[in-house]
Amino acid sequence: MSKLFFNAGSKMCFCMVAAVLFAPLLFSACSNPQSGGTFTDSRDGQTYRTVRIGNLTWMAQNLNFKTGNSWCYDDDLSNCEKYGRLYDWETAMTACPSGWRLPDNNDWNDLTKSAGGQRKESGYIFAYWSSVGKKLKSKTGWSDFLCYKELKEDLNEIGEDCVLGKMNNGNGTDNFGFSALPGGDRNTNGSFGYAGSYGTWWSATEGGSGDAWYRNMGSNYGSVYEGDYDKGNGFSALCVQD
Numbered sequence: 001m002s003k004l005f006f007n008a009g010s011k012m013c014f015c016m017v018a019a020v021l022f023a024p025l026l027f028s029a030c031s032n033p034q035s036g037g038t039f040t041d042s043r044d045g046q047t048y049r050t051v052r053i054g055n056l057t058w059m060a061q062n063l064n065f066k067t068g069n070s071w072c073y074d075d076d077l078s079n080c081e082k083y084g085r086l087y088d089w090e091t092a093m094t095a096c097p098s099g100w101r102l103p104d105n106n107d108w109n110d111l112t113k114s115a116g117g118q119r120k121e122s123g124y125i126f127a128y129w130s131s132v133g134k135k136l137k138s139k140t141g142w143s144d145f146l147c148y149k150e151l152k153e154d155l156n157e158i159g160e161d162c163v164l165g166k167m168n169n170g171n172g173t174d175n176f177g178f179s180a181l182p183g184g185d186r187n188t189n190g191s192f193g194y195a196g197s198y199g200t201w202w203s204a205t206e207g208g209s210g211d212a213w214y215r216n217m218g219s220n221y222g223s224v225y226e227g228d229y230d231k232g233n234g235f236s237a238l239c240v241q242d
Contacts, residue, residue, distance in 0.1 A: 036177050041065060041097045051177040054114030056107055056240045060179050062201075063087075063237040065095050071234050073184050073195045082141075083183035083195060086234030089212040092202045096239035103240045104204040105226075108215050111136075112224050115176060126227040134222035137172025138179040143196045145170050145220040170197070170219025180217055186234030200235040 039059065040047045049060040062084025069091040073079035087095055092102055103111075109119070115136060117129035144167045172180070184195030196219075203213035207228025214235055216225040 036060070039097075039100075043097060049177075049179070053176050053178065054110040056103070056110060056242060058103075058111065058178065059100070059239045060177055062181065062183055063092075063095055063239055065097070067091060067095055070095070071186050071192075073186070074192050079183075079195065083181055084236055086183065086186045087202065087237050088234055089202055089231035092235070092237040093204060095237055100239035100241050102202060102204040102237060105213050106205075107240055108203055108224075108226070111178075115178075117224065126225075128226065129224040131222050133180075133217040133224045134172045135175040136178040136180050136224065137170075137174065137217055138181050139171050139174045141181050141196070142170035142172065142219045143182070144168060145197070182217070182219065183236040188230060188232040202235045202237055 036049060036051045038047050039050050044065060046064055048063075050057050051060045052058075064080055064084040066080075066085065067087075070085040070087045072085060073083055096102055112119075112129040112132050115132040117132035119127055119129055121127050146167055180199055182194070182196050182199040184193055184198060185200050186192050198216060198218045200214050200216045203215065203226075205213045207213050210231055211228040212231050213226060213228045216227070217223075218225075
């Protein structure tokens with residue numbers, strides 16, 4: 001598998017000035033446009049943070065519902081508590097609680113557009129949504145990374161976060177309360193990899209033969225990448241509702 005703040009200054013200034021005369025009317029307009037909440041899964045009592053972004057409400061934590069063909073990273077229960085579980089695609093399709101579902105490609109596109117991303121084709125991987133990964137990643141939990149010239153040449157968009165030859169902070173700014181964490185993945189051969197560095201989430205949209213689409217974020221770039229891969233791999237799952 002190929003791995004790969006909302007700048008409120010002017011708005012805040014306007015709100016501070018206008019609020020003197022129109023405080024009751026401007027309160028909602030000056031507030032953060034996203035709303036958060038919680039959801040408790042009646043199946044196991046686990047509570048998840050939620051956030052409304054664009055047209056959908058998203059779980060702002062990776063699903064951690066134990067079922068067949070789901071795993072804790074490195075078979076360590078503490079990683080389930082930190083990152084949620086990894087699921088093969090067939091399991092992820094049915095793992096969300098009642099009233100929720102696995103997001104398809106259109107849902108993921110709605111999220112990344114709402115976060116200000118633009119879809120760009122790439123010869124290196126299928127496509128990527130520029131810059132929005134940094135806005136969606138958690139402020140903590142992502143490893144530092146070292147930028148190399150060769151990496152920047154392969155993915156020139158990576159340069160937005162890189163100072164070549166120096167360690168850089170892989171964390172995001174979490175503008176929207178989405179708080180994406182790097183849960184890594186599980187290969188079909190049973191090996192685990194990339195926790196702390198990469199997060200990969202299933203889409204409900206099928207790809208080529210035996211494949212399904214995913215979205216990926218990494219410590220070493222600020223975008224959201226998309227592609228398709230073997231359904232038997234273990235990736236993280238997020239749930240959405242309309």
